[in-house]
């Protein structure tokens with residue numbers, strides 16, 4: 001087993017992990033019980049447990065993998081939306097971005113999750129990544 005390091009370059013928006021989740025009031029049990037959504041009961045008439053509870057959910061517009069057509073990239077303790085390249089060898093160390101890359105990212109964020117946009121968090125990030133190789137490398 002070996003630890004391999006490589007360079008990752010990201011052009012995009014850096015997002016703190018806690019900005020991708022929010023507490024939402026959701027059903028606490030999975031019993032199929034009819035109820036008034038505007039005035040849910042405190043307890044479930046079937047199992048007797050709490051009827052509603054707070055859950056940590058993905059924010060609207062984020063499905064756990066992407067926002068719009070852009071993948072959300074976990075890296076370096078943050079999440080990023082944009083373009084990225086992992087340089088594990090000189091052969092794949094180049095990538096050409098479309099001329100409209102910033103507008104594309106901005107438009108996507110503003111359409112699906114506008115609260116995430118922060119002009120000061122948009123930029124080029126160079127990150128030293130690592131991965132464990134389980135085979136002899």
Ligand SMILES: [Zn+2]
Pocket residue numbers: 029030031044045046047048049
């Ligand atoms: Zn129940």
